[in-house]
Amino acid sequence: MPQLPESKQKVKFYQTGTFTVGNRLLESDHRTVQATIDRSNSLDSGHRACQGCGEALGARFAIDAAMRATNNQLIAANATGCLEVFTTPYPETAWSIPWIHSLFGNASAVASGIAAALKVKGRSDVRVIAQGGDGGTTDIGFGCLSGTFDRNDDVLYICYNNQAYMNTGVQRSSATPAAARTATTQPVGEEPGNVFNTGKSVPLVAIAHQIPYVATASVHDLHDLELKVTKAMQIRGARYIEIFVPCPLGWGSLPGDTIKIARYAVECGMYPLIEGEYGEITAVTKIRRRVTVADYAKLQKRFAHVFKPENAYQLEQLQAIADRNIKRFDLVYREGDES
């Protein structure tokens, strides 16, 4: 057997130091979809995602959960982006569900069209998901997305948010956080990285459309992600779930840190996990053990410049954003809160 180069990271088979309950300790009907042998493997192995890709992980869990919730009666429309490219170079496909890619900015409109076709054909048992990255959702696909919400079409839109245009080589999107380095927000000049006080929160914009269900989720808590997708599929009308999916390539992080970074993003307050229904925020995930933005940022090269002494103000400003989120969404865990 050839000598393999020594891995830079220790392979870990279990998450440690989290509040995650082991799957085997749960009642069988609460166990994760991925733990069942009859999971659908909707996004199958053999695709070309990078090692440690948060998006591939999030998509696999989300779509399999949706498949279980719909008795495998599911069609997906995909925006252009990493997820589309790494899963489907003809003649190969990693999708075992009916799947269509049309354009970068129209996934939700295509999904609306599919939903209309199913309705007219009396196939309301077949459900529709649109999915895309943050660029395809918060920027170029924003008009169509708002249209789907506005009409309350029976579509679940899933945004895999890795906070930049990764497929084209890590350029800034309107979901890129302040200070982050991208190919178009380089860490140079007076305000290194992405400028502060820009960007938008599409989950909050979605809630403002007063659609039946909106949620944010993160790949560090896949059980929560599955539950939210399952809940979404039990509702008719327009729904939006945004999943926080670290991108080792774009963020300059270790592939083995994807889950940890996703957890820290939530636990520092930078990425609040919320649910909204009909225009109101109805639930938030409380932070059980708070970490600092520095803990979160230091795992990623895209934030490396904020640790330089001359940029200390940037780290402070990032912490202030996280603090504001924690206050705004009341994320502090108190004894007796549901976590």
Add this chain to the structure above:
Amino acid sequence: MLKQIEGSQAVAQAVALSRPEVISAYPITPQTHIVEDLGLMVKSGELSPCEFLLVESEFGALSACIGSSAAGARSYTATSSQGMLFMMEAVYNASGMGLPIVMTVGNRAIGAPINIWNDWSDSMSARDAGWIQLFVETNQEAVDVHIQAFRLAEELSMPVMVCMDGFILTHSYSQVDIPSQELVDSYLPPFQPRQVLDPLAPVSMGAMVGPEAFTEVRYLAHHKQRLALKLITEHADEFGRLTGRDSGGLLKEYDCAGKETVIVTMGSVIGTMKEVLAEMRAEGHSIGALTVRSFRPFPIEALQEALKDAKRVIVFEKSLAVGMGGILANDIRMATRGLHLTVHSVIGGLGGRPITRTNLRRMFEKGLNDQLNRIHFHDMRMDIVNRELDREKAQRRSGSAAENILSDVGLVAAAKTI
């Protein structure tokens, strides 16, 4: 049934008779009346089952049709002008995926300067997009060709645009025979998609293709359009046998056989031309006309046959390839290679400029006397153009040409003379 009816209403009724299952609608002048009427029919239950989607843009309109067509539903939308440009990415996508969507284009100019009136710039901007483009002369033909379009699109798995002159046809009232539902049902079978999104037989549609296959894929799109030439004729003939009408097909000849000079054009303008040409023939001139009904695919062989005896061809078109000249004229030149004839390119009617019997007659006579330039701008005032050119030469900040010209000759100028 004969009805005195607006063009848009007639088209809406023809579309409804074709039993569309999903219609997406976005307002843009001058196609809006068509989707308004369809919306009314869906809401009242007259057209059922059908889903009517009020989308947020033309890009959304065609994208929704892409989804619904891929899911196996007969899908329809309509657009014009800026709307066509706004949906252009989806226009190419729909044909690339072989989705048999039918779309009406109420032909209108493209800005800037913004202009809501008729010319063909919108359809022409999509001429290479892989859609079939059928131009119609009258509202009767618009009705008939829409029904043929669904059959053609679905048989070939290729989207079809029915191009009708905005306002001139869409907003004009005329007597139109609306076919019966039985006739349309006997002509147009239910939609059987070539590929469909179905959980029972999952497929991946619209995936990536690299250089190793892209050329062949593009060639096949071209090849299928050439095959469409035959089908367009057959479907038009079959429809003609059912209705007794000559609608659709590749070309329509207006007494052009054996004529020395042949006018070639598309759309409704032939209506005015026919009268002028009849007058001129009565005076002894050897002049006829033909219209190109199928602009894409372009009927090269049929044109060669129709123009084989002509000495001079005058191509009249409401479109301009800026920096080049006539678009239809260029295609006609290509199609008539090897024939010994001169092709004059005449560009007119841009942005709704009226095309009258008088100005047509003047232009035809110029043509007969070999006084037309290779590119001739019909009914254009060169003095106005020169005045603006002088102004631009004299002054760096000369302002908007459109504004300046209207100050010279429009209502503002007219008011100054009072």
